[in-house]
Amino acid sequence: xxxxxxxxxxxxxxxxxxxxxxxxxxxxxxxxxxxxxxxxxxxxxxxxxxxxxxxxxxxxxxxxxxxxxxxxxxxxxxxxxxxxxxxxxxxxxxxxxxxxxxxxxxxxxxxxxxxxxxxxxxxxxxxxxxxxxxxxxxxxxxxxxxxxxxxxxxxxxxxxx
Numbered sequence: 001x002x003x004x005x006x007x008x009x010x011x012x013x014x015x016x017x018x019x020x021x022x023x024x025x026x027x028x029x030x031x032x033x034x035x036x037x038x039x040x041x042x043x044x045x046x047x048x049x050x051x052x053x054x055x056x057x058x059x060x061x062x063x064x065x066x067x068x069x070x071x072x073x074x075x076x077x078x079x080x081x082x083x084x085x086x087x088x089x090x091x092x093x094x095x096x097x098x099x100x101x102x103x104x105x106x107x108x109x110x111x112x113x114x115x116x117x118x119x120x121x122x123x124x125x126x127x128x129x130x131x132x133x134x135x136x137x138x139x140x141x142x143x144x145x146x147x148x149x150x151x152x153x154x155x156x157x158x159x160x161x
Contacts, residue, residue, distance in 0.1 A: 037091075038091055038094055038095045038098070039095075040137075041064060041088075041092050041095040042096075042098060042099055042104075043123075043124070043134075043138060044064050044068070044138070044141055045064065045092070045096055045099055045105065046099060046104055046105060046116050046120045046121075046123060046124050047124055047141060047142055047145075048060070048064070048067070048145055049105050049114040049115055049116040049120065050116040050120065050121055050124055051146070051149075053145075053146075054108075054111075054113035054114055055113065055114050056111075056112050056113055056114070057107055057112045057113070057114055060092060060096060060114060061088065061089040061092040061093070063145065063148070064092050065085055065088050065089075065092075066144070066148060067144045067145050067148070068088075068141070070144040070147070070148075071140035071141045071144040072137065072141075099120070103117055104117055104119055105117060124138070
């Protein structure tokens with residue numbers, strides 16, 4: 001496909017462009033209520049637990065909030081500190097309990113780190129195969145978590161100096 005074909009396809013198939021700095025008035029941007037839906041939080045927890053750097057159990061509420069804040073357009077540049085939201089933390093605990101009871105995640109007792117089980121990994125893999133908004137949102141959350149981990153590693157090295 002050449003450039004002209006790509007532009008003509010985009011004009012006919014796209015209703016709107018998804019950008020990182022989408023204005024709040026857009027209908028395709030996740031709002032406050034959708035950010036606090038337990039299924040999205042649960043998928044985020046599995047996604048973080050599936051990564052190489054396993055999150056600690058006591059940090060998961062803050063990490064989910066910070067990842068949402070850094071990756072989802074509705075909260076980028078917001079004055080709200082989503083990681084400190086009591087509503088989000090309560091729903092994160094509910095999602096966490098559900099995932100643990102259904103066997104999508106396990107907690108390593110010795111390190112208190114969360115790990116995704118094979119069924120949890122399969123669930124995320126199936127979602128990431130789709131080319132949907134959920135897939136894109138989860139990939140952005142994954143990138144935000146990776147960046148958070150890298151920032152922490154750099155801070156540790158700087159503190160050693």
